[in-house]
Amino acid sequence: MSDTYTLYNSTVMDHFMNPRNMGDLKDADGIGEVGAAACGDIMKISLKIKDGKIEDARFKTFGCGSAIASSSMATELIKGRTVEEAMSFSNQEVVSALGGLPPVKIHCSVLAEEALKAALEDYQKKRPSVPAPSRTTQLQPMAV
Amino acid sequence: MRHVFLDHQSTTPVLPEVFEAMRPYFIEIFGNPSSLHQHGLRVRDAIANARSQFAALINAESADDILFVSGGTEAVNLAVKGVAYANQRKGNHIVVSETEHPSVLSSLEFLEKQGFVTSKVKVNPIGWTDPAEIRAAITDKTTLICVHYANHDIGTIQSIAEIGTIATEKGIPFFVDAVASAGWLPIDVQTMGISLLSLTPHRFYGPKGVGVLYRNRRARLVGVQHGGVQEGGRRAGTENVPSIVGGGLAAEIALREMPIRIAHTAKLQKRLWDGLKNSIPYIKLNGPEPGPQRISTNLNISTEFIEGEGQLLLCDMNGIAVASGSSCVSKSLKISHVLAAIGLDHALAQGNIIMTLGKDNTEEDVDYVVESFQKIVQKLRGMSPMWDEFERGIIDSVIKPAGRGKSFSEHAAAVSGKAAH
Numbered sequence: 001m002s003d004t005y006t007l008y009n010s011t012v013m014d015h016f017m018n019p020r021n022m023g024d025l026k027d028a029d030g031i032g033e034v035g036a037a038a039c040g041d042i043m044k045i046s047l048k049i050k051d052g053k054i055e056d057a058r059f060k061t062f063g064c065g066s067a068i069a070s071s072s073m074a075t076e077l078i079k080g081r082t083v084e085e086a087m088s089f090s091n092q093e094v095v096s097a098l099g100g101l102p103p104v105k106i107h108c109s110v111l112a113e114e115a116l117k118a119a120l121e122d123y124q125k126k127r128p129s130v131p132a133p134s135r136t137t138q139l140q141p142m143a144v
Numbered sequence: 145m146r147h148v149f150l151d152h153q154s155t156t157p158v159l160p161e162v163f164e165a166m167r168p169y170f171i172e173i174f175g176n177p178s179s180l181h182q183h184g185l186r187v188r189d190a191i192a193n194a195r196s197q198f199a200a201l202i203n204a205e206s207a208d209d210i211l212f213v214s215g216g217t218e219a220v221n222l223a224v225k226g227v228a229y230a231n232q233r234k235g236n237h238i239v240v241s242e243t244e245h246p247s248v249l250s251s252l253e254f255l256e257k258q259g260f261v262t263s264k265v266k267v268n269p270i271g272w273t274d275p276a277e278i279r280a281a282i283t284d285k286t287t288l289i290c291v292h293y294a295n296h297d298i299g300t301i302q303s304i305a306e307i308g309t310i311a312t313e314k315g316i317p318f319f320v321d322a323v324a325s326a327g328w329l330p331i332d333v334q335t336m337g338i339s340l341l342s343l344t345p346h347r348f349y350g351p352k353g354v355g356v357l358y359r360n361r362r363a364r365l366v367g368v369q370h371g372g373v374q375e376g377g378r379r380a381g382t383e384n385v386p387s388i389v390g391g392g393l394a395a396e397i398a399l400r401e402m403p404i405r406i407a408h409t410a411k412l413q414k415r416l417w418d419g420l421k422n423s424i425p426y427i428k429l430n431g432p433e434p435g436p437q438r439i440s441t442n443l444n445i446s447t448e449f450i451e452g453e454g455q456l457l458l459c460d461m462n463g464i465a466v467a468s469g470s471s472c473v474s475k476s477l478k479i480s481h482v483l484a485a486i487g488l489d490h491a492l493a494q495g496n497i498i499m500t501l502g503k504d505n506t507e508e509d510v511d512y513v514v515e516s517f518q519k520i521v522q523k524l525r526g527m528s529p530m531w532d533e534f535e536r537g538i539i540d541s542v543i544k545p546a547g548r549g550k551s552f553s554e555h556a557a558a559v560s561g562k563a564a565h
C-alpha cells in the first residue's frame with residue numbers, strides 16, 4: 001500500500017493521533033463529565049478559569065476517534081475565551097474547525113459541547129457567591 | 145511497517161491460481177451460459193464443473209443441488225424467503241437462533257411484516273444454541289429452522305448435526321448459514337441433516353460477487369428474483385461466470401487444504417490470545433475458549449475502559465486490519481447484536497475488537513500484533529476517563545471486579561442521564 005487511506009480527514013486524524021490538551025487539571029475550577037445517549041460514550045473536560053477567562057482546558061474521552069478529535073479541538077478552541085463567550089460555544093464550531101465530520105459522527109462533537117458546558121456549570125456552581133477579583137480559595141474537583 | 149491482515153471474516157484475497165483460472169472468462173470465454181451456440185455451451189461446462197467442486201466441499205448428494213447467486217447475503221435471502229413462501233400453506237412459523245447474521249434476521253423481519261412468526265432461540269453466555277431449545281420452540285406451524293454453523297462475530301460452533309437430527313425427525317427444512325465457516329470447518333450436509341446451506345467463496349480465497357445456496361431436493365423453495373430461467377428457475381439473472389469458475393477452484397483447494405489451514409490458524413489463534421491476555425490486564429475473550437467449540441480463525445475480545453473504534457483506527461495506523469462490534473463503529477450506533485445476545489456488559493461491548501486469522505498470517509505477525517496492541521491499549525487508557533476513575537476506585541472493573549466503586553453502566557447512565565444500550 002503506497003497511500004494511506006483514512007476514515008476521517010487529515011485534521012481529525014491528526015487530533016485523534018496527537019490529541020492536544022489530553023489529561024486532567026490538578027486544581028480544576030470546573031469539571032464536566034457527560035455521556036452520549038446515542039452510543040454510551042463518555043467525555044470529561046476540566047477547566048482552569050482565572051478572572052472570568054479560561055486559562056487552561058484538558059479532556060479525557062472514552063469514545064470513538066471523532067469523539068477524541070472533537071474533545072481535543074474543543075479544548076484548543078476555548079482556551080483564552082471568557083466564561084461568557086464559552087457559554088455560547090457550539091459543536092458546529094468544532095465540526096468546522098475539524099474540517100467536517102461524517103454525519104453519523106456529529107453527535108460526538110455535541111458531546112464535546114456538552115462536556116464543556118457541564119464544566120462551566122460546575123465552575124459557576126462552585127464559584128463563591130460574592131465574586132472576588134482574585135480568588136484564592138482552592139476548589140476541589142467534583143467527585144465523579 | 146509490518147502489515148497484518150486480521151479481518152479474514154470480512155473477506156480474503158483471491159489465490160493467484162484462482163485468479164488465473166478466472167482470467168480467460170472475462171475476454172476470451174465471455175459467453176452467456178443461456179446462449180445455445182458455442183460460446184454459451186462452452187461456459188456451461190465450466191459452470192457445471194464449479195457446481196461439482198462446491199458440491200464436494202459440503203458433500204452434497206448431487207451437483208444439481210448447488211445454486212449460484214450473487215453472494216452470501218443473497219443465498220440467505222433466497223433460503224429464508226424461498227422456503228417460507230414455498231410452505232405458506234403448511235405454516236408460517238420459523239425457528240431461529242438469536243445470533244444469526246443480520247442477513248437472516250433482517251429477512252425474517254421482512255417476513256414478519258407479512259404475517260410470518262419467528263421464535264428467536266436464546267444462546268448461552270458463549271453464544272451456543274441448545275438443540276433442546278430449538279426442539280422446544282418448534283410448533284406444528286413451523287416450516288423452517290435457521291441456525292448458523294460458526295458465528296460470524298464470536299466464532300461459536302453450533303451443534304448442527306444434533307439440530308439436523310431434530311429437523312429430520314420433525315420433517316422440517318433446516319437452513320444452515322455457513323458463510324462464516326465454509327472452507328474452514330468440515331461440512332457434510334448429508335450426515336448433518338442440512339436441507340439448505342449458504343456460503344460464499346470470498347471467505348476462503350475465492351472471488352467476491354458469487355454465493356452458493358445448497359438445497360436438497362426434499363426442501364421446497366420458490367425463487368424470489370424473477371426474470372429468465374437460470375438456476376433451474378430458482379434464481380433469475382445471468383451467471384457471474386468468472387467468479388463461479390474461480391469460486392469453484394477456491395472450494396476445491398479449500399477442501400484439500402482444510403486440515404492444514406485449520407491447524408495453522410488454530411496454532412496462531414492460541415498464540416495470539418495467550419499473548420494478549422498475558423500482556424494486557426482487563427481483557428476478555430468473548431465466545432468459547434480456543435478449541436473444539438470455536439472456529440480456529442476467530443478471536444473476539446473486549447478491552448475494558450476503552451472504546452473499539454479508537455483501537456481499530458490505531459491498529460490500522462500500525463498496519464493491522466481488525467474489526468469491531470462497538471456501537472461507535474456501527475452505522476446504527478448499536479453494539480453488535482451478538483454481543484448483546486450473550487449478555488455482554490455495555491462497556492465491554494464498546495471495547496470490542498474482532499481479529500480473524502487466515503492461512504497467510506505468521507507467528508511473527510501475531511507477535512507484532514500483541515506488541516502493538518499492548519501499546520495501543522496503553523495509549524487509549526491514558527486518554528480514558530474510565531481508566532482513571534477505575535484506578536481511583538470510582539468505578540469497578542467488570543472483568544475482574546475489585547469490589548469497589550459502581551459499575552461502568554451505572555456510571556454511564558448517571559452521566560448521560562440515560563441507560564446504556
Ligand code: FES
Nearest residue numbers: 039063064108472
Ligand atoms: S463516541 Fe461513539 S460514535 Fe463517537
